[in-house]
Amino acid sequence: MQELAGRLKVLDPAASESVKIIGYFDSLVAGGAGVESVVRAAAILSGVPAGARVRGRLIGVDADGARTAPREPEERTPPTRRACGSNAPTAQA
Structure with missing residues (x-):
């Protein structure tokens, strides 16, 4: 993965x-990291709070990596899909 990232950096x-980030998460999973560690990494790398629901349990982590009181996610409307190269919305599947 490191070799690919090095060659891709030129192009x-x-x-x-992005490849470095994928490699980082791959190493976490390969090392047996738990869900909370993966959520913490996502929060720190993105700079925003992150959370997950696993088997009904909510996990919340702030952008500094500290555990937070988990909260239910807000209801969101999925974004409208757009045709490639077009600004016109397409029908949702």
Whole structure:
């Protein structure tokens, strides 16, 4: 993964950073990290709070990696899909 990120950096620096993030999460999972560790990593890397529901249990972590009181997610309307290269919305599947 590191070799791919190094070669990709020359072609597309943003894609290279994405590969590094994927590698980071792969290493967490390979190392047996639990759900809370993965959620904490997501919060710290993104700079915003993150959460997960696992078997009915809510886990919340703030952007600094500290555990927070979990709360139910807000209801959100899924974004409208757009055709590739078009600004016109397409029908939802």
